[in-house]
Amino acid sequence: MGRIFNRTMGLNSLGKALRRARLAGLVLVACLGLANPQPGRASDHADPTNLTDPTANITDLFFYPDGDDMILIFDVNRALLAPKPYDLAPYDYEIHMDLTTPVSFQDPVIRARYGGTVLVPDQIHPDVTIKVKLQDDVTVNTITYTGLKDTDKIKTYFGVRDDPFVFPRFFKKNVIAMVMRIPKSAFPADQHDFILWGTTAKDGTEIDHVGRSIRTQLPRFGFINTMPPKDQLKALMARKAKLDNIYNYLHSAKEWWAIAAADFLQFTLQLRPYDLQPDVMVYTDRFPVGYPNGRLLTDDVVAQTCAFGDCLLQEISFIEGPYPRATMNDKPFSAEWPYLAPQWPDQTPAPSNAHSVLPWVILGVIVLLLVSWGIVEIIRRLVRHLLRWWWRRIDA
Incomplete structure (x- = not known):
């Protein structure tokens, strides 16, 4: 028993x-x-994965001086060809500026990549907020300014213009453009340094973010795309530690396929040591303007970013465009207001992809x-x- x-x-x-x-x-x-631990969303233009809501997709943020004024350009809706009207009423388009958090320009490497070093990134905050709501015909519904003086002197333009991004995939395409000419008197006296970022939200929920151009177009940054800049460094450090552990474990294995997986992880998602910076644009009048110190319309940001370690878009531009690679916009910019090239003619959009995997x-x-x-x-x-x-x- x-x-x-x-x-x-x-x-x-x-x-x-x-x-x-x-x-x-x-x-x-x-x-x-x-x-699906990481949503397939990223900001700016040529994100490898598509946004499900193109109207919310931020494509460009420009900021540069012109005489006694600052030019601010904020573009959304990439690859736009369809005629008006658009469904814009539910969206809030916001540009934020931190005028008081200190920025250092001592480290030449960080300055070459990011324009400067934000000394206390967990204190980044908006001293200035410009909030725009548009009508479906791209005329302004409301625009509110917080933290600026002389707002009656701000000149604005809202409309459809040529996409200014120097990238073959978006040649002969349009964007919805918001252009502002802000007098320097609108800012505090002797304001030298600016930290900027932009967001879009739908019905109060933030969808997209832009800081330094191209940053969140790269697959490894998708997880910070709806995160306030003050929280991004901590999140980046935590993600880097986690992915480093996974990479080291796989790369030390004896199986070839584990090493191959480690190499793929390193190329696509593993964070680099130079990634540990919040996703914001830095501009200062202490140095000549031009990416990454602000951004000019003529900046070839794809090539400039590649020169400091991120070449994904550079490769795509060679793959999709003719040789030699385009280094200028497909239409000349205007010296007159609103500076962006005129829009391409409206077209009937190509049908959406018909099949699903x-x-x-x-x-x-x-x-x-x-x-x-x-x-x-x-x-x-x-x-x-x-x-x-x-x-x-x-x-x-």
């Missing part, structure tokens, strides 16, 4: 353990197949689940059979 009892208990325990293992395996496969993804997940279940079930039955055979030998 003792043997029978022990054998029964052993088989039951084994069965429970195998059932738990099978369940864990199924959960793991489901998580690997279905989980989701059914194939679901089918693949189902197949993986069935195969995983089958393997676990075979192992369970085999082990159970072997144990029964073993117990029969003991009983004999």
